[in-house]
Amino acid sequence: MASPDTTDTARYNAKTAEPKWQETWDRQGCFRTREESEAPGKDKYYVLEMFPYPSGRIHMGHVRNYTMGDVIARFKRARGFNVLHPMGWDAFGMPAENAAMENKVHPADWTYKNIAAMRGQLQAMGLAIDWEREFATCDPSYYRHEQAMFLDMVEAGLITRKKSYVNWDPVDMTVLANEQVIDGKGWRSGAPVERRELTQWFFKITDKADDLLKGLEGLERWPDKVRIMQTNWIGRSEGARVFFPVEGLSKDYSLEVFTTRPDTLFGASFCALSPGHPLTRELAEKDAKLAAFVRECEQLGTSEEAIETAEKKGYDTGLRARHPFIEGHSVPVFIANFVLMDYGTGAIFGCPAHDQRDMDFARKYALPVLPVVAPKKLQGAELETFLSELGEANEAFDGDGVAVNSDFLNGLEVTEAKRAAIEKLEALKLGEGTVNYRLRDWGISRQRYWGCPIPIIHCPSCGSVPVPRADLPVELPRDVSFEKPGNPLDHHATWKHVACPKCGGKAERETDTFDTFVDSSWYFARFCSPKAETPTDIAAANYWLPVDQYIGGVEHAVLHLLYARFFTRAMKETGHVGLDEPFTGLFTQGMVTHETYKGPDGRWVAPDELFWKDGKPFLDEAARTPVKVGAIEKMSKSKRNTIDPTAIIDQYGADTARWFMLSDSPPERDVQWTEEGVEGAWRFTQRFWRIVTGDPASLAEPGAPMPALDEVAEALHRTAHQILAALTAHIEALQFNKAVARIYELANAISAFKPQDEAAGKWVKREAVDMLVQMAAPMMPHLAEESWQALGHETILAETPWPIADESLLVEDSVTLPVQVNGKRRDEVTVPRDADKAAVEQAALGLEKVRNALDGKTPKKVIVVPGRIVNVVV
């Protein structure tokens, strides 16, 4: 085939056209944001794609994400909205420090260099972005406001400092996220990870758990999937706190446990404490064996999964806990590795018959298994059998049923029994009904350099003292070394030693920095007034927020989106914004995938290293070494199945890449990158250009008055307006693949158009071609501008209003209805649109094929759905 970068003048040359139009848009300030006062009578529209981490190069996922956002931005602008469409950089984080350690480059230099490279790549995509609002979260001019808000939030009681377990890498001397722990070892050092207790800063997100849960109900333009994931993550569960007085201690002590199943209290056969429980600590001080057991537990990771899959282990303290309901009965107290200090009260009671974990534990330590719930339908002998089998079983029964062996609860169904048990506990003052959440407070301390410093000074006499506002920002020191393991801020010679702002005595800075999720929890608000002297300009924030359409990967369904929702509430409480929910519309796009290839040595082979012969890939041109085609997977460096967007843009142009990313696959689903697909997209850009410019003499002058239309001209006229209406609805609904199909349909209709009357033909073809170009503009903006100009228009398409479909052309005068006999299609009948049912029925029954199908029988019933279908029932 011809090379895409040919200079043939009959071809559309993306290589020259694209930079030209990018420069024109830039020079004319087409995408500069208009403040409220500059846009009277316009509604605002804020479209935002999740901002990228500056890794160094954009990838196809970015291309897909930013193309979708750009289509919306351009479309909404053409539809008369005042649009905010900004871009920035999620610029703090570990990869910069890794690069510093590996390549001896300063994290700041590495980051800003990457930003410059990626900005250039994004600009080559021709995005309708207001670059004047760009910022990076590692700019002190950004993070100073984050520090100020942190202090506001400390004052507002939204933040707490407490101890918590972390994954500790003893070699790198750093805290690891759960996903950095692989098989219990640090991902970089390979050293066994320890659970360690550190004092850290926390946002009190659990205080807002109910509010965050309720808020989800109002987010109607969010995918249900994401709302369900957040609901599960918050994990609200109703249950009870129960007190078990402990015997065998020198003091009076009641163990507080949380349970979602107070109805199974009569089946309790032990209590278990978390290794981190205060009572455990106390006991461990006098019990070396217990202390050793606790240490062993701390070798385990902190993730629920790690704890869940580990072998259940316990340590019998010898203490007994008195049963709240059964006089004179007590159960043993264990320390158990599967009890989480962070969930509930850090202590449970075990009812082995009705909880699998408790069952496993009971069998291991030979504890009794007493069934206290049975399926309702079981009676007499069947019930006896069920209960005795469960008593011997290794499988717990956690289904619904009625209480048995449970004194005053007997016969009550689970829900009823829970309520009755709670009432009794409250009457006995041995417990109460309570709500527990799976959600934990958001720990934001990171023992790392490349993050926003926490603006606190620790003074031996005054405690944790906020850095005075006048001293903000607390800037990261530039002169740091990554030679030593651990946090460079912690062993910096001078930075951390300061005078206490309160007493003036010797004090030390907090050397932890913020979790980068903090940075991304408010950037959308900063975009409203990126240069303001305060974190937000409240008027600008009130105007632009909420984000009307937010677009990003589903991998952020829980953490980022939940934190941002919390942070917005916290900003509202501290007076920085005026709303609770930052994103009214959310769209989660699918991944970009590609085939994978494996060479004979089992190593992954990149697509551009292949030689194709007879549709099969080889490692060499002579086709001697075959390559195995593997699964279609998300593009990733490790599988070597990535395609570099810049290479594609160089070869085919940005419009081709954009068009391909929008074609075929529904945007929420994964899209497979294929060579054929991108070739097809490129060929269409050329065909588009030929349709528009191939025969200028066949088009009327722009703005020419409409002549009388003959039948064929009228048909194209209608088609164009119908397609316009459909495409407009598709883009509104973010159904880009369908919008693409409509463009093809119109292109096909124009190609197939055979005018009869010359004047009418010229006029409707001009209209159809103009519309085609305008409709394609959000998706292929450069090609559309070039076409628009070639069509003789004086305006810039980026500033031209969206065309309006003529409603009267959307309905046809006559309709063709399928005619079924007994639900089977036999023929079709064309009738006037407003024909009454009797007339349609008569026309349908008169059809020869229908009569044949009836075979002389009399119709029992004829169903006529106007404008839809006729069904003759025999």
Added chain:
RNA sequence: GGCCGCGUGGUGGAAUGGUAGACACAGCAGACUUAAAAUCUGCUUCGCUUUUUGCGAGUGCCGGUUCGAGUCCGGCCGCGGCCA
């Protein structure tokens, strides 16, 4: 194991309960060309029928609701995601 989503041609995918397969990719045939590429035209769910006309089957499987089911309901099978 729980929750959620998805199963439609060779492929990606269309289809307010109303003509299943729009649109595209790939493939095949033809036109143009010395030839190829590009481009243009046509065909392309499967089976039966000599081609047409036509007939039959068909949206993972089984059943149900309905005049009518890819779509709604119940049960199964398979795949994917999240949580465990």
